[in-house]
Amino acid sequence: MSAQPVISFKGVSVKYEDRQILKDVNFSMNNGEFVYLIGSTGSGKSSFLKLVYRDILPDEGSVHVAGINVTTLKENRIPELRRSLGIVFQDFQLLPDRNIQENVAFALQVTGKKRKFIKDRVIELLSMVGLSHRRYHMPEDLSGGEQQRVVIARALANEPRLMLADEPTGNLDPEAAASIMELFRQINNRGMAVLMVTHNYDMVHRFPYRTVKIQNQTITEAGHQSDLVSM
Amino acid sequence: MSLGYVIKEGFSGFSRTRLASLTSVTALVIAVLLVGVMGRLGYNAYQVVNALKQSVDIEVFLLDVDEQRTGRIETDLLDFPVVNNVTYISKEDAVAIFREEFGTEAGALAELDFLPASFTLEIRPDAGIDEIREMIGQIREFQGVEDVVFNQQLLETLEDRLEVLVIAGIGIGLFILLTAVILVFNTIRLTIYAKRNIIRTMKLVGATNGFIRRPFLFEGLLQGLLAGAIAIGLHFVLFQWAIPYYLPQFGVLAWPLDEWYYLTGAMALLSLIMGIWGSRWAAKKFISQTSIG
Numbered sequence: 001m002s003a004q005p006v007i008s009f010k011g012v013s014v015k016y017e018d019r020q021i022l023k024d025v026n027f028s029m030n031n032g033e034f035v036y037l038i039g040s041t042g043s044g045k046s047s048f049l050k051l052v053y054r055d056i057l058p059d060e061g062s063v064h065v066a067g068i069n070v071t072t073l074k075e076n077r078i079p080e081l082r083r084s085l086g087i088v089f090q091d092f093q094l095l096p097d098r099n100i101q102e103n104v105a106f107a108l109q110v111t112g113k114k115r116k117f118i119k120d121r122v123i124e125l126l127s128m129v130g131l132s133h134r135r136y137h138m139p140e141d142l143s144g145g146e147q148q149r150v151v152i153a154r155a156l157a158n159e160p161r162l163m164l165a166d167e168p169t170g171n172l173d174p175e176a177a178a179s180i181m182e183l184f185r186q187i188n189n190r191g192m193a194v195l196m197v198t199h200n201y202d203m204v205h206r207f208p209y210r211t212v213k214i215q216n217q218t219i220t221e222a223g224h225q226s227d228l229v230s231m
Numbered sequence: 232m233s234l235g236y237v238i239k240e241g242f243s244g245f246s247r248t249r250l251a252s253l254t255s256v257t258a259l260v261i262a263v264l265l266v267g268v269m270g271r272l273g274y275n276a277y278q279v280v281n282a283l284k285q286s287v288d289i290e291v292f293l294l295d296v297d298e299q300r301t302g303r304i305e306t307d308l309l310d311f312p313v314v315n316n317v318t319y320i321s322k323e324d325a326v327a328i329f330r331e332e333f334g335t336e337a338g339a340l341a342e343l344d345f346l347p348a349s350f351t352l353e354i355r356p357d358a359g360i361d362e363i364r365e366m367i368g369q370i371r372e373f374q375g376v377e378d379v380v381f382n383q384q385l386l387e388t389l390e391d392r393l394e395v396l397v398i399a400g401i402g403i404g405l406f407i408l409l410t411a412v413i414l415v416f417n418t419i420r421l422t423i424y425a426k427r428n429i430i431r432t433m434k435l436v437g438a439t440n441g442f443i444r445r446p447f448l449f450e451g452l453l454q455g456l457l458a459g460a461i462a463i464g465l466h467f468v469l470f471q472w473a474i475p476y477y478l479p480q481f482g483v484l485a486w487p488l489d490e491w492y493y494l495t496g497a498m499a500l501l502s503l504i505m506g507i508w509g510s511r512w513a514a515k516k517f518i519s520q521t522s523i524g
Contacts, residue, residue: 050524053524076439079434079438079442082434082436083437093428095428095429096428106433106436107436109236110442
């Protein structure tokens with residue numbers, strides 16, 4: 001595992017409508033690392049992720065992601081950044097009028113990949129998440145856990161260096177949540193960095209990794225599961 | 232990005248949001264049809280006024296001058312840019328016309344040899360009243376010219392009417408276009424808003440704004456094409472059939488520049504431009520504002 005940072009925050013502050021969300025945050029995450037980001041509702045976890053995928057800019061400080069200075073990144077180069085990320089949200093964000101195969105292929109179409117490549121890659125990705133047999137089904141025909149697997153397959157399509165997951169198990173039953181966590185663990189084992197925002201402390205205990213917490217507008221190391229008892 | 236993708240997405244976008252697309256097309260049809268109607272009526276009104284203007288003759292009465300001087304005056308008159316044609320009426324011709332108009336009542340008056348030779352000037356239809364006035368002032372100074380006579384009041388009235396017609400036409404045309412563009416912009420914005428989840432997902436997976444926008448532009452182009460075709464069809468029905476049938480005194484009004492394809496081509500082009508421009512405007516604004524988180 002390389003020790004180069006895939007995410008680096010230096011002195012980052014963010015305000016939203018006069019409310020200080022983050023203040024002088026310093027954070028670093030290495031290539032291939034798995035990190036949980038925890039904190040109470042409204043603590044700034046989503047803002048933290050938005051800074052990473054450049055949906056917002058910091059008021060102060062700098063953000064580097066996958067070797068790109070996000071803070072100075074021009075608007076027309078944002079897609080380039082996002083192609084180096086795999087993003088998974090709690091609400092699956094699948095296109096309801098396309099089948100599973102088309103949903104995954106979509107991420108490759110937008111990057112201009114050839115049809116043959118897309119076809120092969122989609123089958124490979126759906127096999128990886130255990131859904132190749134359901135590739136012609138529509139999203140509505142799938143369970144929540146299966147839909148989240150499709151989203152993960154789509155997020156992996158462009159072989160990102162970093163997976164960002166915002167409450168990926170938030171809408172799932174414990175069994176489905178565990179299978180999704182297992183999938184993330186496998187992805188991480190292949191060398192991909194994973195930054196996961198979660199409230200699911202049970203999963204944090206079952207799949208222990210480095211955990212950081214946002215509290216009082218700043219970020220602190222929370223260690224491993226044993227440190228989370230009071231959270 | 233393949234053209235196939237843009238076309239496929241454009242068509243499916245068109246059918247996915249049928250109601251919004253229908254609203255856009257309807258707005259475009261109304262706007263383009265009204266502009267076409269205005270264009271055709273305006274052209275015909277302009278032609279009528281110009282024809283009336285052409286019928287306003289300017290008569291230049293001459294003193295008793297020799298043939299050489301008369302020829303010189305004729306050349307000078309033809310040199311005026313506003314003059315289309317010049318007709319010489321000799322003293323003998325004037326007597327003949329006088330006799331023809333007044334018949335036996337002319338009697339001995341015609342023998343008095345009081346009728347001067349003259350030139351009748353036919354002016355260009357697009358000549359302005361100021362140009363004509365200036366020309367008349369200059370002609371009056373010509374050696375050998377006794378007087379210049381023309382119906383100044385009629386000419387001024389026609390000029391005023393034409394000016395009002397042009398200003399009103401342009402004003403109404405612009406108003407219709409502006410209203411239509413805003414309407415198209417808003418309906419397309421609604422169409423795009425209905426697709427915000429697709430846009431969000433596209434941004435999420437790293438699609439460029441151009442990639443996201445292109446199918447919407449193609450959709451705008453489709454709407455423009457469809458609306459243009461409908462508007463042109465309605466225009467034909469209105470002017471080639473409905474007006475001649477219900478208002479036979481007007482008959483089939485002339486096509487601008489006497490060919491059907493100038494106006495219909497302009498209507499098709501306008502419809503396309505408005506469709507694409509409305510889409511582009513709405514898509515650009517909305518796509519850049521859409522947050523993925």
